[in-house]
Amino acid sequence: xxxxxxxxxNWDKFDYIKFLQSRTEIDIKQILEKEKINELDFxxxxxxxxxxxxxxxxxxxSSITKRxxxxxxxxxxxxxxxxFCSNGCTYCGFHKKNKIKRGKLTKKEIIDxxxxxxxxxxxxxLILTGGDRIRxxxxxxxxxxxxxxxFFKSISIEVYALSEEEYLELHRLGVDNLTLYQETYxxxxxxxxxxxxxxxxxxxxxxAPERAAKSGFRSVTLGALLGLDNPVxxxxxxxLHTLYIRDNFPGTEVNISLPRLRNSMGNSIxxxxxxxxxxxxxxxxxxxxxxxxxxxxxTRESSKLRNNLLPLGITKMSAQSKTTxxxxxxxxxDEQFEISDKRSVKELHRxxxxxxxxxxxxxxxxx
Amino acid sequence: xxxxxxxxxxxxxxxxxxxxxxxSRDSLISEVCESSKSEIITLALRRIDLNNPVxxxxxxxxxxxxxLPNTSxxxxxxxxxxxxxxxxxxxxxxxxxxxxxRDNKYLMPDGLExxxxxxxxxxxxxxxxxxxxxxxxxxxxxxxAGAAAVMPLGSPIGSNRGxxxxxxxxxxxxxxxxxVIVDAxxxxxxxxxxxxxMGADACLINxxxxxxxxxxxxxxxxxxAIESGRKAYLAGLGHVKDLAQASSPLTGFxxx
Numbered sequence: 376x377x378x379x380x381x382x383x384x385n386w387d388k389f390d391y392i393k394f395l396q397s398r399t400e401i402d403i404k405q406i407l408e409k410e411k412i413n414e415l416d417f418x419x420x421x422x423x424x425x426x427x428x429x430x431x432x433x434x435x436x437s438s439i440t441k442r443x444x445x446x447x448x449x450x451x452x453x454x455x456x457x458x459f460c461s462n463g464c465t466y467c468g469f470h471k472k473n474k475i476k477r478g479k480l481t482k483k484e485i486i487d488x489x490x491x492x493x494x495x496x497x498x499x500x501l502i503l504t505g506g507d508r509i510r511x512x513x514x515x516x517x518x519x520x521x522x523x524x525x526f527f528k529s530i531s532i533e534v535y536a537l538s539e540e541e542y543l544e545l546h547r548l549g550v551d552n553l554t555l556y557q558e559t560y561x562x563x564x565x566x567x568x569x570x571x572x573x574x575x576x577x578x579x580x581x582x583a584p585e586r587a588a589k590s591g592f593r594s595v596t597l598g599a600l601l602g603l604d605n606p607v608x609x610x611x612x613x614x615l616h617t618l619y620i621r622d623n624f625p626g627t628e629v630n631i632s633l634p635r636l637r638n639s640m641g642n643s644i645x646x647x648x649x650x651x652x653x654x655x656x657x658x659x660x661x662x663x664x665x666x667x668x669x670x671x672x673x674t675r676e677s678s679k680l681r682n683n684l685l686p687l688g689i690t691k692m693s694a695q696s697k698t699t700x701x702x703x704x705x706x707x708x709d710e711q712f713e714i715s716d717k718r719s720v721k722e723l724h725r726x727x728x729x730x731x732x733x734x735x736x737x738x739x740x741x742x
Numbered sequence: 743x744x745x746x747x748x749x750x751x752x753x754x755x756x757x758x759x760x761x762x763x764x765x766s767r768d769s770l771i772s773e774v775c776e777s778s779k780s781e782i783i784t785l786a787l788r789r790i791d792l793n794n795p796v797x798x799x800x801x802x803x804x805x806x807x808x809x810l811p812n813t814s815x816x817x818x819x820x821x822x823x824x825x826x827x828x829x830x831x832x833x834x835x836x837x838x839x840x841x842x843x844r845d846n847k848y849l850m851p852d853g854l855e856x857x858x859x860x861x862x863x864x865x866x867x868x869x870x871x872x873x874x875x876x877x878x879x880x881x882x883x884x885x886x887a888g889a890a891a892v893m894p895l896g897s898p899i900g901s902n903r904g905x906x907x908x909x910x911x912x913x914x915x916x917x918x919x920x921x922v923i924v925d926a927x928x929x930x931x932x933x934x935x936x937x938x939x940m941g942a943d944a945c946l947i948n949x950x951x952x953x954x955x956x957x958x959x960x961x962x963x964x965x966x967a968i969e970s971g972r973k974a975y976l977a978g979l980g981h982v983k984d985l986a987q988a989s990s991p992l993t994g995f996x997x998x
Contacts, residue, residue, distance in 0.1 A: 627846070
């Protein structure tokens, strides 16, 4: 079967820098008059030449989002099961050689954490673990999900890349979303920042969303860790990835997330800066490109920026996030990265309502 | 003259069905129901939170309205059947709008899966209203399977360019004995008036109302358009001239 890996290799010889630099304002004008935009149109909108048209693009993006999703925002929160990790990712606070407090939740602790999160009103949960198949094996994740099903209406996972059989088992248990970031789509850069461990395999990670979709997952959330490499090219390729899943697995809903690289303990990497204007442009250009995709914006961003980006295309937001293990009950392990938007679920709820958005806590039932 | 809308052996004055999704606040739903005079409202079971200690979506729906839970999110007939049963067990009644969508690009309903789900649910005593493409054979099969009405899409969702499936809907109206309720793709009141003039039995409008800057006023505008279209249909349209006639005959000189 053809895969996104093969599809992406068609773009290997494409000269992105030359293309982006040679766009003109007339090109952008013409693209904005089109009803449907193709891959190259989308890339052109990510170029600096679209700066002058940002407001016009935002109006269009906001109106499409309102038509497709209404004035609603789905609220979810992450739950960290474990921060043990056997990978060497130079940008991540969990990387193996980083001397941080490590921990893993027991069954009882998972229940305590779930109760605390449930008390906040959260019903959609995103489960995370570090990449360690010895200390957090598949069976541990699976058993945690079985516990979690008693507390939450929708379960998403953000764990190491799994095999098709494993995804199938989790799908049958009721997991509906896979969240998996490729980090960077530039293969050589990927190998530079993933020094060792299972995650070092670029291709196995790249093909994971396909395996999940093939196993029947209802939705996938993809993205690049913006700042590891050229953010425009990485975001473009992440967008192509969502397009590929949408077109090849029509039963799987696609979402994109735009995590910007943030500081963490033991983070040894210098990130490529991405301005608020750029991230705004990414969101609205993506909305024009794939009108029905979900767009998720995490607490890595400030409350002010999140509020401002909200009407432009965002459909999902995390709230009251803790990137520590046991962060809602009793902390057992250090954080993965710093969060910026520290609003509680209640505070975010209040802000959404004041901006005429309806916070949605339940949009699925495990059936 | 009484002109009641009969579906599922129940009679309704209004031919406008409304929805409960996409609103900036759920409390708008009760205002929209009032201004639209709608008597049937669809709601996605996936959104209903029966454990909510404050208020669930259901609390905003006037008690006298007929609930029409839908199977939004179902990708197969099995999932649709499960959702319908959950809806009934959770006290939402035995009406069900079947929506089975297997593609996230065009959001097209899958007719074959819909027929299977309809057969099962109709036998279990559900009042089944399936959302379909305006296909003649699918419509006929659903009628035979025990559907209470068919709900063809007016246009592909989000196309916003008027009633693109007009001819197909008109064939359904001519041939199907159960009510035809036009659903999806109706962007403005004039679109709704058009399908009602054609003889559609009712329209379901959600996004066009919910995404208006003034949903309450827009709901009323749709109610009036639907009533107007219905009256025009009952009255019978006058002869619509295909070609304009010149006020002085162009060939009159021959007879001078």
